[in-house]
Amino acid sequence: MIRIDPRLLAAREKLSEIKVIVPVMSSKGGVGKTVIAGSLAVLLARSGVETGLLDLDFTNPGLHVLLGADISSWPEEEKGVVPPRVAGVRFMTTAYYSGDEPMPLRGKYVDEVFKEILCITNWPGVKVLIIDTPPGIRDEALDILTYIPSPRPLIVGTPSPLAIKSVEKLVKVLIDLGHEIIGLIENMASEPGPLKQLAEKYGLEYLGNIPYISNMDLLIGKPYELVDEIEPYLKVALDRIRSLIH
Amino acid sequence: MVHEWALADALARYIMHRIGGEKKIIKRIIVKLGVLQSIDKEILGFALKEILESMGYTVEKIDFEDEEPVLRCRKCGHEWKPDMSVFDDTVREAIHFVPETIFSYYKCPVCGSRDFDIVKGRGVDVTLIEVE
Ligand SMILES: Nc1ncnc2c1ncn2[C@@H]1O[C@H](COP(=O)(O)OP(=O)(O)O)[C@@H](O)[C@H]1O
Ligand SMILES: [Mg+2]
Ligand SMILES: [Zn+2]
Numbered sequence: 009m010i011r012i013d014p015r016l017l018a019a020r021e022k023l024s025e026i027k028v029i030v031p032v033m034s035s036k037g038g039v040g041k042t043v044i045a046g047s048l049a050v051l052l053a054r055s056g057v058e059t060g061l062l063d064l065d066f067t068n069p070g071l072h073v074l075l076g077a078d079i080s081s082w083p084e085e086e087k088g089v090v091p092p093r094v095a096g097v098r099f100m101t102t103a104y105y106s107g108d109e110p111m112p113l114r115g116k117y118v119d120e121v122f123k124e125i126l127c128i129t130n131w132p133g134v135k136v137l138i139i140d141t142p143p144g145i146r147d148e149a150l151d152i153l154t155y156i157p158s159p160r161p162l163i164v165g166t167p168s169p170l171a172i173k174s175v176e177k178l179v180k181v182l183i184d185l186g187h188e189i190i191g192l193i194e195n196m197a198s199e200p201g202p203l204k205q206l207a208e209k210y211g212l213e214y215l216g217n218i219p220y221i222s223n224m225d226l227l228i229g230k231p232y233e234l235v236d237e238i239e240p241y242l243k244v245a246l247d248r249i250r251s252l253i254h
Numbered sequence: 255m256v257h258e259w260a261l262a263d264a265l266a267r268y269i270m271h272r273i274g275g276e277k278k279i280i281k282r283i284i285v286k287l288g289v290l291q292s293i294d295k296e297i298l299g300f301a302l303k304e305i306l307e308s309m310g311y312t313v314e315k316i317d318f319e320d321e322e323p324v325l326r327c328r329k330c331g332h333e334w335k336p337d338m339s340v341f342d343d344t345v346r347e348a349i350h351f352v353p354e355t356i357f358s359y360y361k362c363p364v365c366g367s368r369d370f371d372i373v374k375g376r377g378v379d380v381t382l383i384e385v386e
Contacts, residue, residue, distance in 0.1 A: 014268035014380065018260060021267065066354075082347075088260030089351070102355070105348035109358035112368050120376070121354045128260040128351065 016155055019126035022088070023157055026060070028252045029137045030190060031152045034164045036174040037143035040195035040218070041164050042070040043234075044242070045140035048162075050075070050235045051246055052136055053096035057253065060091065060134040063101035064152070065142040066121050067113050072103045076229035079103045088128040095231035100129050118147040122155070135253050145181055153185055160252065162190045162215070162245065167201035175203070179210055190248055191215040215245040257351060258294055261378050262301035269383055270309055277385040280306065282315045284382035288375040290323040291353050292338065292346060298378070323375025325360075329367035336360060353377065 023029065032045035042065070049061040063071040072079050075094050082104045083089035091100040102111065102121060113121065131137060139156075142148050152159055161182055165175040175192075182189055191213035194203035198219050207214040218241040221227070227234040265285065273280070285302070287293050299316045306313050326333040338346060341359060348355040353376050357368050 012268070012271065014264040014378075017267035017271060018264035021263075085257050087263070088257060102352055105352045105355045106358040107348075109355075110368070111355060111358045113354060113357060114369070117354045117357070117372075121352055124352055124354075127264050128257055130260075 013123055015123040015127035019123065019155065020157060022126065022130060023137070025134070026131060026137050027135045027254060028249060029139065029156055029159050030249060031064075031139040031141050031149075031156070031159050031161050032164060033141050033149060033161050033178060034171070034175060035143060035145050035178040036165065036171045039164050039166045039171055041143075042074055042140050043224075043238070044162075044164055044193060044195065044218075045138050046071050046074045046231065047235050047238045047242060048245065048249070049097045049099075049138040050095045050231050051239055051242060052138070052249065054235070055246070055250070057250065058098075058133045058135050059096075060098040060100070060131045060137040061094075062125075062129075062137060062139045063103070064122065064139055064148050066102050066118060066148070067111055068142060069101050069103045071099070071140050072101050074228055074234070075099065075231045077101075079107065083129075086130060088130045090130050090132060098131060098134055100125065115147045119151060122148065122151045126155070136249060145178060149178075153182070153187065158188075160188055160190045163192045164195055165192065165203045165206075166195050167197045167203065169202070172202045172206060176206060179206070179212070183210065190252075191245065193218065193245060196220045213248070215248065216241060216243075218242070258297040259301045261293065262298055262305055265302055265378065265380055266305040266309065268380055269306065272380075272383055273385050275310075278311055279386040280311050280313045280383065281386055282317065282382065282384040283313065283380060284317045284319055286319050286321055286379045286381045288321050288323065288353070288377045290336075290338070290349060290356065290372070290375045291377065292350050293378060319381065321375045324373040325362075325370045326373050327362035327365060327367055327370045329369055330362060330365040332362055332364040333373070334363060
């Protein structure tokens, strides 16, 4: 018998009230996972859904930069910790604790941080939890797929052939595991492109394309301005996520 | 440091998972405590007892075993016991919540590498459960 880690038992309980858990995934880096995860969370919260946001990119967390979050104000302690609200979202990141220092982690320590964070974090009232993930199909991604109850992955890619090949591998892994993929978003694409074909090939929902936003750098750290810009392109994805809250 | 309650909750669930619901009297539990995380034993012990009793168990004795931290550098092989007192309170608190932040604040004293292993002294675990 596998010896179960006590933290996972607590983690499951802490996640049990959440209706939908959406890891935003891509085996490719730099395709917009962080931008999309952060934007989805802020928009869901703004539409009245109690939303949590978790940065699982431990060695390269970026959501706090995207959201302009003050990481010097730590989560409050309440039989564990309760993530503070940032742009209306309950936001958890290891950046509160590692600050601006690097946190290089070999795989087994990624796994430890994953279990520790999920064991101590409370999500009071949260109905939807959006998870930002690092690229690759390694510890963080596998931990999500193995330990998070019924994750509904949302996959991000760009029209680049490099991204498409990479994303297809992730799609295969998710399908083999029987996960219900919410759909695919094609980022930095002026029109539906090869990711739409990929979605069709695997019978997955294509949630639309997001064009290249030329003033993106000016929107980093200004979550409300960012989401105003990106909202029209995320409507389908938002509706799909909202339809899963029962 | 009420975060101990979250750890106690995890341990209590684990104990229930291990012994089931039949036997209600727990004679002794041994909890291994990695010193790296500076867990407050009193709070942890109190919380663990409370949570188990709320689950219907009677707990006679909880013992703690400290495990001193040992780190080993992967680059140069140096093995050492970190002196936690060199850190300020904020860093100790960070390590308290997420022990792996030690990779953010600590380097091998010989070669400066952050690529070291936590050989011992991390985390909280139940090493013995004795039921009647
Ligand atoms: N639609 C877009 N238009 C313009 N720039 C974008 C767009 N989406 C993402 N970016 C930029 O691309 C870079 C990578 O995005 P990011 O969300 O960090 O990707 P990932 O998390 O997948 O590595 C960032 O500099 C981001 O600002
Ligand atoms: Mg990212
Ligand atoms: Zn060294």
